[in-house]
Amino acid sequence: MDWAYLFEISLTGIASGGLYALAALAFVMVYKATRVVNIAIGEMLMAGSYLFFTFAAMWALPLWLAIPAAVLASGLLGAIIERTMIRPLLGEPPISAFMVTVGLGSILVGLVEMIWSADQRRLPDFMPTKPIMIGEAFLAPKVFWGAVIAAVFIAAVLLVFRHWRGGVALRATASDQGAAYSVGINVPRVFSLAWVASAMLAAVSGIIVGSIGGISSSMGVFGLSVLVVVIVGGLDSVLGALVAGVLVGLVEALAGAYLGGEYKLLATFIVLVAILMARPYGLFGTREIERL
Amino acid sequence: MRIGTFKESYASDAALFDSRTQHVWLGIAAALLLAFPFVASDYWLYLACLIAINVASSTGLNILTGYTGLVSLGQAAFMGLGAYTVAILQARWGTPLLFNLLAGGFVAMLGGMVVGIPSLRVKGLYLAIVTIAASFIAHFFFANLKITGGTAGLSMQPGQVLGVVLDTSFRLYWLIVPITVLMLLGAANLFRTRIGRAFIAIRDRDISAEVLGIPLLQYKLLSFGLSSFYAGVAGGLWAYFFRVVTPESFPLSMSIFFLAAIIVGGMGSILGGVLGAVFMTLVPEVLKLIVDVLPGSADLTVFLSPVRLVIFGALIVGFLVFEPLGLAEMWRRTRRFFHLWPFRN
Numbered sequence: 001m002d003w004a005y006l007f008e009i010s011l012t013g014i015a016s017g018g019l020y021a022l023a024a025l026a027f028v029m030v031y032k033a034t035r036v037v038n039i040a041i042g043e044m045l046m047a048g049s050y051l052f053f054t055f056a057a058m059w060a061l062p063l064w065l066a067i068p069a070a071v072l073a074s075g076l077l078g079a080i081i082e083r084t085m086i087r088p089l090l091g092e093p094p095i096s097a098f099m100v101t102v103g104l105g106s107i108l109v110g111l112v113e114m115i116w117s118a119d120q121r122r123l124p125d126f127m128p129t130k131p132i133m134i135g136e137a138f139l140a141p142k143v144f145w146g147a148v149i150a151a152v153f154i155a156a157v158l159l160v161f162r163h164w165r166g167g168v169a170l171r172a173t174a175s176d177q178g179a180a181y182s183v184g185i186n187v188p189r190v191f192s193l194a195w196v197a198s199a200m201l202a203a204v205s206g207i208i209v210g211s212i213g214g215i216s217s218s219m220g221v222f223g224l225s226v227l228v229v230v231i232v233g234g235l236d237s238v239l240g241a242l243v244a245g246v247l248v249g250l251v252e253a254l255a256g257a258y259l260g261g262e263y264k265l266l267a268t269f270i271v272l273v274a275i276l277m278a279r280p281y282g283l284f285g286t287r288e289i290e291r292l
Numbered sequence: 293m294r295i296g297t298f299k300e301s302y303a304s305d306a307a308l309f310d311s312r313t314q315h316v317w318l319g320i321a322a323a324l325l326l327a328f329p330f331v332a333s334d335y336w337l338y339l340a341c342l343i344a345i346n347v348a349s350s351t352g353l354n355i356l357t358g359y360t361g362l363v364s365l366g367q368a369a370f371m372g373l374g375a376y377t378v379a380i381l382q383a384r385w386g387t388p389l390l391f392n393l394l395a396g397g398f399v400a401m402l403g404g405m406v407v408g409i410p411s412l413r414v415k416g417l418y419l420a421i422v423t424i425a426a427s428f429i430a431h432f433f434f435a436n437l438k439i440t441g442g443t444a445g446l447s448m449q450p451g452q453v454l455g456v457v458l459d460t461s462f463r464l465y466w467l468i469v470p471i472t473v474l475m476l477l478g479a480a481n482l483f484r485t486r487i488g489r490a491f492i493a494i495r496d497r498d499i500s501a502e503v504l505g506i507p508l509l510q511y512k513l514l515s516f517g518l519s520s521f522y523a524g525v526a527g528g529l530w531a532y533f534f535r536v537v538t539p540e541s542f543p544l545s546m547s548i549f550f551l552a553a554i555i556v557g558g559m560g561s562i563l564g565g566v567l568g569a570v571f572m573t574l575v576p577e578v579l580k581l582i583v584d585v586l587p588g589s590a591d592l593t594v595f596l597s598p599v600r601l602v603i604f605g606a607l608i609v610g611f612l613v614f615e616p617l618g619l620a621e622m623w624r625r626t627r628r629f630f631h632l633w634p635f636r637n
Contacts, residue, residue: 095416103608113598
């Protein structure tokens, strides 16, 4: 057993877990507020990274302008999606909204291939390229800085939604829609807010993921791992998303290093099934009490 | 011409096909199905077989998702189980075709029941994700086991029935379409029985169903099993049709295709599954025809596959937003219009 190697792999796993956690946060935000399982989260991430690609590489905007522009444009996309696809389904069974997002994923992939073609592209480098050494272990600089940015964003989002009025409204809507309505919270607007915020977060993580591994129209596969993360953590739990993000990142890295690349998804899905059998609502999810 | 309905006995109320007009139309449809292979070109025969396979599989998914309310994104994986079983049996031992198809169905059924085990504890969308997990695990085994031929997959000889070698679309049509029709009749009849009604009760509210004395796990497993059986047989037919089975033959997007087919067609309706599968299979072909007719088609062909994806997604979204009950509901409206015609429209 090579302990240094294990340590190195684990670090990489935890760092990529940070990215999962950020994307999972985007997912949980929509789920908590609107009870929509957004299976197209990977595709929204991809849309964000392609917008960044357009602004930074094709229009050659400076980075400090391109990143906010991409994030804002994604927010707009989120608002459009909410208005045209999710709002009309208010009150329909949750399965309908879930399937709408299945369709949404397909539309986004198709649009990206139409506009930017299906080829693999590289995002402009903006992260420091000096290798990072933690003790004896070497960590790829992009992965390290990606994880740092993700961690900063997660912290910022948590703070903002704890103290800002909109965040309070969102949490109120999440815990009880009827009660939120009755104290004057504009619930449909909160729904929009949740989608906009989620699309923006997805764009941020899309930019990071894209600058680590390049962008292509099949980037949505990242969304599958994110889906595993949120299910393992519990759909409506922020803490669950963070813990499960790191856990799944770790499992993927270890399986990839010791068993081989093709075992990555297999290992995470086996973890998923095992955890669901033991805890049907994920590690930290709310247990729904059903009665007639 | 017939106005309204007037039923005099329980038997006529519970009948599978309820009116004279319907019998006549069904007779015409059957005659068309019989005559079709003698007039159609090879391309249309190929399409007809593909449609029939998709109809069989989406009918299976409709039993599980439309009637029992358990969303599954693993239908393609169960088709894969059936296809691999058939391919292995045919290529290694050359067992008779109908036996292979049945075996494929039963293997897929077992697989489906294993995947269904979490369904008592895990509900709704959690379950949908478990079925995604199942399809990835199945894909992994297809790609890595020795008996499935790894990533290269398996290729097989054309099947034989009563000494006739099924190597053209014309001959395969006579295998695939009758089996699909049989399975459709089976599914339609299922919902006139105690089992089918239990499925519907579970869909409407599973706890009430349990209070009414329906053993939930048993019936949910049965629903998974039946649906996978349909998928397995469809997969077996698929294997005989294409004669090459690889791990990439049954991707997650295929499961999504079947889900889309029953959404577009109408969930919880046998006719809906059929209409949806026909419609969804034909959409890409119609697109291809349009692109061929339009000027400058060489440039447009590049756009064909992304346009297909966009239209595919837009169909799902559009139907859910504007016509949640799908094509079947449109059909019912048309039918009602003719029932009531001179009096109300």
